[in-house]
Structures are given as C-alpha cells and as structure tokens.
Amino acid sequence: MQTQLADSLKDTPEGREADRILRTCVHCGFCLATCPTYQILGDELDSPRGRIYLMKQMLEGAAVTNRTLTHLDRCLTCRNCETTCPSGVEYGKLLDIGRKLAESKVARPLSQQLQRKALATMLPQKKLFGGLLKLGRMAKPFLPATLSLKIPPSPLSRQGREAITPHARKMLVLAGCVQPALAPQINEAATRVLDGIGISLIEAENAGCCGALSFHLNFQEQGLEAMRRNIDAWWPHVQAGAEAIMMTASGCGVTVKEYGHHLRHDSRYAEKAARISALTRDVSEVLLSEEAALRGWLARRGPRESSRVSFHAPCTLQHGQKITGVVEALLTVAGHTIMPVSESNLCCGSAGTYSLLEPDISSKLRDRKLGHLSAPQPDVIATANIGCLTHLQSGTPIPVRHWVELL
Amino acid sequence: MIAPKIIRRLQSVLPPDCLLLATEDLKPFETDGLTAFRNIPDVVALPETENQVKSILRICHESGTPIVFRGAGTGVSGGALPVDGAVLLAMTRFNRILSIDPLARLARVQPGVRNLAISEAAAPFNLYYAPDPSSQIACTIGGNVAENSGGVHCLKYGLTVHNVLSIRVLTIEGDELVIGSEALDSPGYDLLALLTGSEGMLAVTLEVTVKLLPKPERTQVVLAAFDDIGKGGAAVGAVIAGGVLPAGLEMMDRLAVEAAEAYAHAGYPLNAKAILLVEVDGTQEEVSEDVMRVREILLAAGATEVRTARDEAEQKKFWAGRKAAFPAVGRLAPDYYCMDGTIPRKSLPDVLKRMAALSEQHALPVANVFHAGDGNLHPLILYDANRPGEWEKAERFGADILELCVAHGGSITGEHGVGIEKINQMCVQFGSAELGAFHGIKACFDPDGLLNPGKAVPTLHRCAEYGAMHVRGGKLPFAELPRF
Ligand SMILES: Cc1cc2nc3c(=O)[nH]c(=O)nc-3n(C[C@H](O)[C@H](O)[C@H](O)COP(=O)(O)OP(=O)(O)OC[C@H]3O[C@@H](n4cnc5c(N)ncnc54)[C@H](O)[C@@H]3O)c2cc1C
Ligand code: SF4
Ligand code: SF4
Numbered sequence: 001m002q003t004q005l006a007d008s009l010k011d012t013p014e015g016r017e018a019d020r021i022l023r024t025c026v027h028c029g030f031c032l033a034t035c036p037t038y039q040i041l042g043d044e045l046d047s048p049r050g051r052i053y054l055m056k057q058m059l060e061g062a063a064v065t066n067r068t069l070t071h072l073d074r075c076l077t078c079r080n081c082e083t084t085c086p087s088g089v090e091y092g093k094l095l096d097i098g099r100k101l102a103e104s105k106v107a108r109p110l111s112q113q114l115q116r117k118a119l120a121t122m123l124p125q126k127k128l129f130g131g132l133l134k135l136g137r138m139a140k141p142f143l144p145a146t147l148s149l150k151i152p153p154s155p156l157s158r159q160g161r162e163a164i165t166p167h168a169r170k171m172l173v174l175a176g177c178v179q180p181a182l183a184p185q186i187n188e189a190a191t192r193v194l195d196g197i198g199i200s201l202i203e204a205e206n207a208g209c210c211g212a213l214s215f216h217l218n219f220q221e222q223g224l225e226a227m228r229r230n231i232d233a234w235w236p237h238v239q240a241g242a243e244a245i246m247m248t249a250s251g252c253g254v255t256v257k258e259y260g261h262h263l264r265h266d267s268r269y270a271e272k273a274a275r276i277s278a279l280t281r282d283v284s285e286v287l288l289s290e291e292a293a294l295r296g297w298l299a300r301r302g303p304r305e306s307s308r309v310s311f312h313a314p315c316t317l318q319h320g321q322k323i324t325g326v327v328e329a330l331l332t333v334a335g336h337t338i339m340p341v342s343e344s345n346l347c348c349g350s351a352g353t354y355s356l357l358e359p360d361i362s363s364k365l366r367d368r369k370l371g372h373l374s375a376p377q378p379d380v381i382a383t384a385n386i387g388c389l390t391h392l393q394s395g396t397p398i399p400v401r402h403w404v405e406l407l
Numbered sequence: 408m409i410a411p412k413i414i415r416r417l418q419s420v421l422p423p424d425c426l427l428l429a430t431e432d433l434k435p436f437e438t439d440g441l442t443a444f445r446n447i448p449d450v451v452a453l454p455e456t457e458n459q460v461k462s463i464l465r466i467c468h469e470s471g472t473p474i475v476f477r478g479a480g481t482g483v484s485g486g487a488l489p490v491d492g493a494v495l496l497a498m499t500r501f502n503r504i505l506s507i508d509p510l511a512r513l514a515r516v517q518p519g520v521r522n523l524a525i526s527e528a529a530a531p532f533n534l535y536y537a538p539d540p541s542s543q544i545a546c547t548i549g550g551n552v553a554e555n556s557g558g559v560h561c562l563k564y565g566l567t568v569h570n571v572l573s574i575r576v577l578t579i580e581g582d583e584l585v586i587g588s589e590a591l592d593s594p595g596y597d598l599l600a601l602l603t604g605s606e607g608m609l610a611v612t613l614e615v616t617v618k619l620l621p622k623p624e625r626t627q628v629v630l631a632a633f634d635d636i637g638k639g640g641a642a643v644g645a646v647i648a649g650g651v652l653p654a655g656l657e658m659m660d661r662l663a664v665e666a667a668e669a670y671a672h673a674g675y676p677l678n679a680k681a682i683l684l685v686e687v688d689g690t691q692e693e694v695s696e697d698v699m700r701v702r703e704i705l706l707a708a709g710a711t712e713v714r715t716a717r718d719e720a721e722q723k724k725f726w727a728g729r730k731a732a733f734p735a736v737g738r739l740a741p742d743y744y745c746m747d748g749t750i751p752r753k754s755l756p757d758v759l760k761r762m763a764a765l766s767e768q769h770a771l772p773v774a775n776v777f778h779a780g781d782g783n784l785h786p787l788i789l790y791d792a793n794r795p796g797e798w799e800k801a802e803r804f805g806a807d808i809l810e811l812c813v814a815h816g817g818s819i820t821g822e823h824g825v826g827i828e829k830i831n832q833m834c835v836q837f838g839s840a841e842l843g844a845f846h847g848i849k850a851c852f853d854p855d856g857l858l859n860p861g862k863a864v865p866t867l868h869r870c871a872e873y874g875a876m877h878v879r880g881g882k883l884p885f886a887e888l889p890r891f
Pocket of ligand 1 (some may be wrong): 027028439440475476477478479480483485542546548551555559608609610611612614671734823859
C-alpha cells in the first residue's frame, strides 16, 4: 500500500518499522474473514484491514480521536489475521506501535485510565493478586455476576505431590503472575510429566509476570521492566546449563519468545533477550521433541482413564507461536480422543484483560466458542493458557483444564 | 458533499453505529482490493435490517443522492470505489445463512455471507457451492453476484451465473423484486443473467439462493513443472484437447510460485519456469483414468516433473498456495496491479511471449497467475506506489496487456468486472451501438443514474475523449460523435 508517513515519525525507528509493515499490506481483505471482532460487528473499522488503515492515517499525521482508539482497543491481539495474511503483514508489531501512538494523542476518560492502571499494576504481582483472589473467593456471593463468574473456586485436591528426583537435565519454568494463584495444579502437572521423562523443572526466584499484561494495556515501559527482571532472574540458570525456558501458559510463551524483538533497542539487554527468546519453548514443543521418552513414561505408568476432549487452541499458541496440531497429537498419544471442533481458529474472547475491558464482545465470543466446544459432547475441554481456561470455565459446567493435566 | 438535510434524514432511520460521518472513520472505506484508486466517501451506511436498506434507498431516490454498494471490498476493479456525493452502503452485516435444503440442494443466504462460509455450512451434508474465487475466504456472495465471479472450479462447473437460482433485490425506488426461481428455467426474459454481473448498477441484492453440488466421490490434483512458460501454456491446450475436462486447470509462473510458496509451504518446485495444477474429479475409476491420461499428456508436452498430491492435505496445500497467490506477491513488491483479460486458449504461448516483452519494455516485473483452463489471464504487475510515476507506468503496461487480449480475440475482463478500472477499455471492446443498448437497460432500472454512477459502462462522451487519445490504424473510434 502507498504510504506517506508524517515527517515527525518518518525517520524514527518505530516509524520506519511501521512503514515497512504497512507497505506489505496489499489491502486484499482476506484477513476480514478470520477476525473475531469483524465477525461479530461487521464493520470494516473493526477488522484487521480497517485497523491497519486507521493506524496508517494516524501515522501519516491525520488527526485522531477516541474513535481510532476504540477500534484499536476492541482488537483482541489474537493475531488470527497474521495467520490468514498471505502477504505476511506483521500486524501485532504494527499494533504495538499504533496503540502507543494513539494513546499519546488521545486522552482516555479518567475512569478508563484508572481501570487500566489498576489492572496493569495488580495482576502482574503474584502476591497481591493471590491475596485479592482469596478476598474475592470469600466475597464471591456478594459480587456482580460478571466478576464473580471469573473467580474460579480454589483448586480441589492437588494431584499427589510425588517425590521429585533431581535430574541432570534441567529446564526453567515460568510461574507467571496469575497462574500460581488461580491454578497451581498446572505447573505441578507439568513438573510431574517432565520428571517422568527425566527433566527437572526449576522456577527462578525473582521471575514473575512475563510483561504481557502491562505491555498490552499500553504501559509498555512497565512491561519492558518486567521483561528485564525475568531475564536477570533466568540468566544465571541459563549460564549454568538450563536447556530451555518452558512455558505452560501460551500467552506468556508468545511474549517471552518476543523479548528479543521488544528489547532490540536496549543495548544492555538486546543480546540476552534474543538468547532468552531463542531458548523459550511451549510445554507442547518440549514434549513433542521428547516424544519417545514421553511414550516410555506413559507405558511405565500404565493406562489412565481416557476422555473425550474438545481442545481449544489459544490464539497465542496457534497464531502467536504458530504451534498447531501438536497438543492434539500428544493427547492422542496419551490415549484421549480428540473431538472435532468447528471454527477452531477463532478467539474465545479472553485475550488477557480484554474480558474485563470489553465484556460485551468478550462474552459473545466466549458463548460462540463454547457452543462449538461443547457440540461434540466432550467429557472435558482442554486448553493451553490460563486466561482462556478461566474465561471458558466461567460459561460452562463442563470442566476446563490445561491439557498437560490430562497426561 | 451530501446536504445536511439528507444526512439528518439518514440519521433518522439508522442508529448511530450504523452511520459513519467522521473523516477518521470514512477513510478506511476509500478503496477496495484495487488500492490505486481511492476516494473518501461522504458517508458510510452499515445497515442491519432490510427495512433500513429500503429507507436509505427511498431517501436517496427522493433526494437524487447516488449510492455505491459494498460487500467485503475485495473487488479488484474498483466496483465499490466511493463516488463523490454518494452514500457508500456496506452490506456486510447481512451475514446469515438463512437455510440449507440438502434434498433440493440449495442454500438461501444473505448477501454479506462469505463465499466459503456457504461451502462450510453445506459440508455436513456432503454438498458445496462450486464457484470458488481465490478470494472466497473473504468475498461476499452479494459481491460475487454483482461481479459474476469465477474461480478455479468454474472451468467445469460454471461461473456464479450458472450456480445462482434466484435473487431478491431492491430497486432504487425501494421496490422488491424476486428474480429467478428454484426451478432451472423460468419464463420471461432471463433477468437473473442480466442482474448477475451488473456491478451494483441496477439493484441491491438482499438475498441469494444458490445451487449446491454433491461433493465428488474423489478428487485428485496433479502438479506439473515446466522449464519454459510457453511449453506450460501449450500443455493447457493439450490437456483439454486430450478429452479430459478438469475440475480446475491453473497455471503460475516462477515469480507467482515463489510468492505462493513463501506463504503456503505447498512444496511447489521453485526452479520451474511455470507450474500447472490440474484437478480431476468424479468416481474412483474416472479419476484414476483421468490422472493417468493427464500425466501422459503433460509429460508428452514436455513437463520436467509430474506429481500427484499424496493426500487430501497436500491437495489443499496445492490450492491454498494458488488461491493466496495475488496477495502473496505482496511479499515481492509493495504493490501489485492485477489484470484480468481473457484470450482463446490457443493464443496462450503467443500472448505470454508478448507479455514478457512488454514487461521489459515497461521495466516492471510481472507475475503470472491464470485460470488457464478458460483462458483467463491474471498478470500481476509489480510496482511501488511510493515511487512517483510508477503507478502510471503500471497502468500503461496494464492497458497494453488488455489491448493485447482484445487483439487476440479475447476480452478485457474474465471475472473481475469493469468497475472504474477498465471503463476506458470498454470503449475498445464495444462500439456505440452496443454501449447504447447497455444504457437503455440501465435507464429501465435506474432512470436517474443513481446506482454506482460512472462505473462499468462508459458514456459515449467518455469514450470519445478516450478514443481521441487512442487513434488506432488511422481510424478514429466513435468517429460519429462530436469531439469536445
Ligand atoms: C486476492 C484476490 C483474489 C481474487 N480472486 C478472484 C477470482 O479468482 N475470481 C473472481 O471472480 N474474482 C476474484 N477477486 C475479485 C473479488 O474478490 C470478487 O469480485 C468478489 O466477488 C467481490 O466481492 P466483495 O464482497 O468483496 O464485493 P465488493 O468488492 O465490495 O464489491 C464488488 C461489486 O459488487 C457490488 N456489490 C457488493 N455487494 C452488493 C449487493 N449486496 N448488491 C448489489 N451490489 C453489490 C459493489 O457495488 C461492487 O460493484 C479477487 C480479489 C482479490 C483481492
Ligand atoms: S490479509 Fe494481509 S495483505 Fe490482505 S488486507 Fe489483511 S493484512 Fe493486508
Ligand atoms: S489481532 Fe485478532 S482481533 Fe485484532 S485485528 Fe487481528 S484478527 Fe482481528
């Protein structure tokens, strides 16, 4: 597409990158077909191509108002459009630039500012969030449904914490920010499986939120700070020979895999960040490359009950990290039956803090997704990201689990 | 400019989020799949109900305000390009499949339904909708009817016009007409054929009933590589002359293959000068027999490699690459200009040779993608819109290609429509008598010329102006018209 960036941006690194991305878009419209918000709202301005155009005119110096900001806010950052785009438009990167610019030009109403600030500050803090969640659980009967449904009950019986033998092979695992409080059983299950195949998982002392929450709420500096902190926490372990940084939440995984990109202009961290990104793997990728060991462990352990599983591939897994079909294959190896699910490429509407900020669109997408997931009458719905897990669970009595718990 | 009085009337029939008025909101609608043409609309209406559409039409009719309809905006001839002082009316919110009748094998759908969504909805009944434009993932059936769109499978199963049974439309007066019927033929003039391909100039489509076909028992795709594009072109004719009617017969040259492969990872041979994709379908035996014949013919025509897709997944990849080929060339150059001429199949090798010469002459690369089976060429001229003068160069190159098609006895559009883009070439294709007949039909439906004005059918005046610039063989076209 033809572009003519504003003079003030033309020669900045961000301006150059935005221009490069804009120019790969040929305006073919293919991406409209798989954009969740366009499916629901039917307005070009809520489609990837429309948002690209809104960002283009802003970057070209046109006046912007909260209209542009609203359409950018409504984007789920699911990156389904990237998977669909034949021309290879890096929409996610453009959006990071566009959101930052829009936010610098348009003042949000105070209530929105406070809400976003609160989310960006509280959620990433493990301890604070854990405490709030406890309070929330107690107060659940008194909260409005939109909120109380989002609060999962405390995990029941944790699967027996078997004695874990230390192995020579080690990988780092990220605890993340909200997951330890909401669903500690996920990392416990991962630890158990990895132990079974001869790998010890270690949680680095000071690692925490991957940075995605603040970054996508456009507290980009705060997000970058979280990234640097994690790099510092992991670095000694990497030097000591940790093979990989394993992610059990695909939302964190996609972000850590892009640390190298986010910190590329930070001379102190750029190199380390690139190395961390290169070492980062989703738990499904780890298990796929250890398939023989996994089969051995499953055989030693003996068969478990097999379930009919509807799998929801989080956008951060299938579009962000481009991992498709792997989880389904691993669950099949473990003896489960994968049910066919239509519209499997569409977002469930969780999208980090989106479900709290855009509840209308979010719940429409959730119900549409749950309709497809429950159609084949599964015993359990499996997914690969904590956000999707709690979001989906808030709308269905069918149990929703992280797939690694089913191994 | 649309008078504030008219805007107020539109506001009285549409909720606020169905009427866009701010420049910030309007600019993203300034263009469709042909980005070289842009024009910011005065207003965009995004109605949700048929009554709203009717009200908009009435208001426009009474006030003499022109209307341009828009589907998904994937058109590549500028059909949905906004016109000054007009309402741009997008039908995208009418995206429901109303019913599927597996016994009668038909689907009733709203105009904003995506082409591919029809086949997806019909799949559980083992049925599908045959015309499959490469843009089928996104383009709407309303747009398909307006452009009489074709696709890979149209060689065997026909264009949109052969697969639509009836449409319900509103005229500019807001009157409803049902055209066609569920029967294969209906008495009276064939208005359905007239409206199909009318590019939003006669009426707005509210509902479409399409034919569904049973999925063939088996399909198989053969890929052949050639070390010379002319040989590939000759092989196309050989396949058809050999008595096989493929379900699809497509060709891509080296540049197109390179781009498509980068997106689809289909395993295309990257060193070939051209590849052919041949799909055959039918019963088990028919397909086995045809695959053998096609292989023999292709090898005899000089193919350096002939491969059959291993399984359904590979077949899908072969087609995914082909269908994404246009936008995938966005990887090779920032902009492309997609042409859409047709030629008799036998001229293919000749035209390809001339095209290569033209590419050199205009100093712009061209990637070639063809619905080769029906002689429909899609040369993609690669250019960079940010370089001054380059679009004009691309446009001249394009015009030369179209005139080359006409000179070989072909036509200036196979399936993408005339829109604004090829309006001048219409003067090359038709004389004043034919154009007069078109104007007569337009006047019957839309006497005030309010629907998509300035598109698809040029005024004689316009042709005279264009003709004045293009004097061919010492003869002035439209010599009978006064010069201005
Ligand atoms: C990458 C790419 C590949 C393509 N491949 C093919 C191909 O293989 N074959 C092919 O034939 N075309 C192809 N096209 C062209 C385009 O997709 C088709 O012309 C398609 O039918 C346009 O549909 P749309 O919904 O996008 O309509 P739009 O582009 O929005 O509109 C097209 C025309 O239809 C009119 N219109 C739209 N909806 C209505 C309605 N409800 N009532 C009345 N008029 C209406 C508009 O006024 C306009 O004149 C391709 C385009 C792209 C970008
Ligand atoms: S699919 Fe890609 S090239 Fe096409 S409009 Fe969307 S972003 Fe642009
Ligand atoms: S990221 Fe998702 S919601 Fe945002 S434009 Fe792309 S497809 Fe649409």
